[in-house]
Every structure is written in C-alpha cells, then in structure tokens.
Amino acid sequence: MGGRIGDISAPGRVAAPDEAIGLDELALAARNHGLPLEAMRYDLTPAGLHYVLVHYDIPATDADSWELTVSGRVRTALTLDMPTLRSFPAVTRRVTMECAGNGRARLSPRPVSQPWLVEAVGTADWTGVPLRTLLAEAGVAAEAVEVVFTGADHGVERGIEQDYRRSLPLPVAMGDDPEVLVAYAMNWGPLPPQHGSPLRLVVPGWYGMAQVKWLRDIALTDTPFTGFQQAVAYRYRQGADDPGEPVTRIAPRALMIPPGFPDFMSRARVVRPGEVPLEGRAWSGHAPVTKVEVSTDGGGSWSEAELAPADGHRWAWRRWQSSWAAAPGSHVLSVRATDADGRTQPLSQPWNRGGFANNLVQRISVLCLENGQAFTA
C-alpha cells in the first residue's frame, strides 16, 4: 500500500454547478469561524468572536523562547527575542481584518476552499513594532526589492509542502500608509494562539493572507518572491491558466446586523410591524468609506444611511445606522458601501476562480409578522 500524494492533496477546483458543500469544506468550516454578525455591535471584536482562518495547524509556540530573525539583503542580520521586540517604541492601530475568501460560498459556481458566506471579518487593536523600525535597524541593502515573511504553520497545499510564507513589495513594507506592524498584542493582551501567538504581521487595509501569523523570519530579497501563497494562491484568475493579478487590499463592504430575532435552522429573521432600527459596519482597504446605502426591497431602491463620524481609526470599520418601517410580509434587506475612491459593491457576483474578494451585497431575509400574529407549535 503506497503513499499517494494525489489522494490527499489535490489541485484547486471549482464545484460543479449543482454540487453541494462537501465534507472537506465542512471540516474547514467547523475549525475556522466567522464573526456572528450580531457581534458587530462591539467596536472592538471580543476574544473568540473575531474571524479565524488557520491554513494548516495552530503551531505549538513558546513566547519565552521565540526568536524573530531578519535576514537576507540587509546590512546586519538580526535575531530578536520578545523582550527586545518590546523594547522598541510601540504603536497601536485599530484594524478591521477580512479574509480574502469572504463571500466565496455565495459564488456560483463555487470555488472549493474555506466556504465563507459573509462573516469572515473582525476588528482589533493591534500593538507592536513598526516593521520599518526593524528594517531600519537591520539596514536595507540597495538591491532589496521585496520582504518575505515566514510563519511557523506547516502543511501541504495542492501538492506543495510549505511553511506559510508571503511577501510585500519593499515600498509597502517601508511605507507609512498603511504602516505595517510586527504585532505582539491584540486588544491589549498577548496574542491568542489562533491569532499568531506570540508574533504576527499586521498590514492594515490588506486582506488576511498578508497578515502572516506565528512570524519567525523576515527576509529581504533581490528578486520578487514566487512561493505558493504569492504566485499560485491568492491571485484573481478567471481560469486555471490565467496568471491573474495579486490579491492585495480589501474591497469595500458594508454588513448589517440582522434585525429582529432568528429562526434556529434557517437563520431567517423575524420582526414585528413598526420602526425597526438597522445598524452595522462598513469598511474599505482602499480609501475611507464615504457612503452607505440600505435597501429594504431586495435592491430595487436604496436610501442613504447615517454614517458615524470619523473617529481617527482610518483602518477600522465605521458604524452606520438607519431605520425601517416594517410592514407585514417577506422582505429582503441589503446594504452597500462606497469609498472615497468611488469603489462600491456589486449587485452581481465578481467571480474569480479562487473565490476572492466577493463583496456582492449582503441579502437578509426578514419575515414581518402581522400585528398580534404569533408562532405556534
């Protein structure tokens, strides 16, 4: 009985038109998790409610012995333990993170991977050392063009055994808009294991694939990085042979806290007639959100919601609110965000083969009961 690699690690694929969620997708959905949408009520997502996507296993790490190396095209290679990292001037940034695959399971046909609907998001205060501080400490060589980040999680993906590894172009790594952090605290406490304990990258405004967790090495290179997660995964492709464009910043999205109360199994919502407050959050990694619109008739018409004042947290979601005069019957509520660059959310699916950045507007089914109508057994 031989070991056949292809039996356990297959090429990427798109589901057949009528193919339902498989046990492999379910196993990922049971491990990883999104933000229960009612938890958007918290400015800062509490521990355990922030979305989590772990590519392989959460590695066993030890903060006391952890070392971060800075190597490659630098004047002085560095080996930094946690006390040394904490001795640099610290910065805290409030950042909304979103998985690049958020919305994937709503695509048709569905790319087979972690099957997110719309909930792969969360907001935290991240504290750490600016990456450019560490790069300045090491001294960037003139020939350096990219910075490659290696995490400690190890696995195989589409036949390639790897540590999770991603790069940033040097101007992004050294930039101040956003300023990239090497973070050791989340919401003012140590990083939880699933969020990269003891050290991770935080690239405000970029999708989650850039936020390398369990960060153990930073290497400067004189050629662009062509590893799996850069050159194979996380590209916008229309077909398997399309080289595609890299996935980078977060496309605009608004989400609504589903109003009323849910049915357990369908998650459809129930309200009673009258004014129903609507609220939620909106964000974009390209530019500040400038407009949020709500539809209560399935996208037929839209009205502008009230956007909370800017609070200085450029890279965090903004609260919005509106109100709906609910009348008996079945309704579909939607919301869409537009940012200062004029980017907005599509009403038809932005399909690509990896299922990335699907910011198709949310649809919430709501049943408004007649006055006095009650559920009965």
Next chain:
Amino acid sequence: MGGRIGDISAPGRVAAPDEAIGLDELALAARNHGLPLEAMRYDLTPAGLHYVLVHYDIPATDADSWELTVSGRVRTALTLDMPTLRSFPAVTRRVTMECAGNGRARLSPRPVSQPWLVEAVGTADWTGVPLRTLLAEAGVAAEAVEVVFTGADHGVERGIEQDYRRSLPLPVAMGDDPEVLVAYAMNWGPLPPQHGSPLRLVVPGWYGMAQVKWLRDIALTDTPFTGFQQAVAYRYRQGADDPGEPVTRIAPRALMIPPGFPDFMSRARVVRPGEVPLEGRAWSGHAPVTKVEVSTDGGGSWSEAELAPADGHRWAWRRWQSSWAAAPGSHVLSVRATDADGRTQPLSQPWNRGGFANNLVQRISVLCLENGQAFTA
C-alpha cells in the same frame, strides 16, 4: 405578500441518503465553531478555541445592570445583581463541555442541524456560586420537583418562538455529584459574550444543552417542565413520533490530536516513517475514564494507551499518550475511551433522529511518505 411562518421555520428533518450539506447547515457552521483538534494540547482551552454553539443570537447584555431572579416554588423570591452573586462563597471547577450534537454530521442519514464532525468540545475553569447555595437562600418549597432556567437569547425553532429554557430535576439541581454552578467567570476572567456573559449555568458532566447561557431566571416548579428544549428537542428518538428519552450526561469519547501536518483542503495528515508520538484527551460524564485504546489499522486491532494520572479534576478531560511506528503507506488511526461504568465507544453509529451523542470512534487518515519522498508541484 403575507408572512408565512412555515417558510422560515420548518419541522425537524433528516437529510435524504444522498443529500449533501445545505446552505442552512453551512450558515450555522460558519457562525458556531469547534475546537481545532491540535488545541487539545492545552489543558485549559484558550479563549476563542473552546467550542461555541449559540441557538439564536448572542444577546446584548450589561453586567452592571444584570439581575438574576429566583422565583416560583420558593419561600422567598430573590433578585440578585452581580455584586451580590459575587458575595457568596465561590467555587471553581474544571469542566469539559461537549455539544450534544457533536458527531451529528458523521451520521447516515444525517439529521439536519448544526453539522458537527467531532470537534464540539472544550475545557475551562468555571467560577461561580453553587446553585444549591442560591436555592437554599430562597428556600425550596416542599412541592417543588424541577428547576427551570431561562436565558436571554430569543428566537424561533420549528415554529415555536422562545427564550432558550431548560430544566433540571430538583435532586440534580441540589446535588453535589456534580455540583451545579451559576458561573460568572471562565478561565479566571469574566465570561465572554458567546459563553453567556455575565452569567450562565454549568452542569459538570452534562452535554451543552443543560449549560444555559445569559441566565436571567431560575424558577422552581411543581410539575415537570415541558418546554420545547426539554420535551421536543434534545431527546433520543428513533422516529418523529417516538417520545424518546432525555439527553443528559456526556457519553465517553477519546479524541486524538491529528499527528504530523495537514493538507489544507482534505485535512488528511502527513507523517514521515518512524516513531510518531500520539496524544489526545478522553472524557465521560458518567464515570471517570479508566482505559484508552488506540488503533493504527482502521480498527482491526487495539492497544492500550497511557492515561495521565488523575489530577483531581473529575469533570475534565484526561490526557493520554501512545506511540506509533509509522511505515510508508495510507493508514487510519482511531482511539476509544472506556469509563469506570464500562461504557465505551461504538464502532458502528449510534443513530438517533436528533443526531445526539454520536460517539462513534474518530477516524484520522494519515499518509506516511517513503523516506526521502517529498511533495512537489
């Protein structure tokens, strides 16, 4: 356009033999989450890794204004705020909790509900007031037979609008084996929102449905409680008309931390030839675990694992370890627990219509590579 309740809240059902996971099941899997099995390495499950099942929405609660009422068949009705609850002598218990639906998605045919595989488990230190202290304070009337617990989460389920509500027989509520807690701390901090902030019930050894979260009322009754979660849901039934028996204590289960490293999509494991350490946890809500056996040939033969010494935490999982001489090829690893009452885990599925307590042994697919064999693109 009328509001049709049946459109959003349907009767319980069992999937057709060839029916794959539906979008309704996926929506539950994306909100709720299990324990990533590698996190069994921690004695105490860190925040955010413990399994979570929320029936409806996480309610917006405020610990500063929270009140717990003790009412019904008591001598003196009580209204207790959080400072008062903290003023009673506190008790801390280490408890392994498991969802009654754990294993449901492995059943054939599959009951349609939250589609757990094997990961709906976690262990925490819970601190609070013994329930019997509060019942003694109120004074239990002679005619009381049950204690009904009401949480603040509100929704509809199979056509019935409800606050989540469950009961315990009075002897269980007043008992000392296990001692039931009204808990306000988890792992020595306040309860996170998804675990019942600010107050929940903890019934050591019982499945999760008994552990009422966002606890706001405790009512003593002189008749058995016949609410939905007691008389309709959470019963072992073979057919829709079978009255069934109530789901109570946790059946024995052992789980293994999947060895080696995973493929991203299949979650199958990869190891290299040689000695592979195997370890995991085992628990039972009926009696202490006395034996853990491991199979590395798909259940053909079993050998006893080493069980960690009892550590005084009767209601928490126990660590076990073993070792496997891995040879190249494809393997299936399994593990099973037996408790002091002689209960063990079945090798064929213990099917029931609700999909409860499926403690069929875990099966982990492992590919052992040839020496020197590597993955390639």
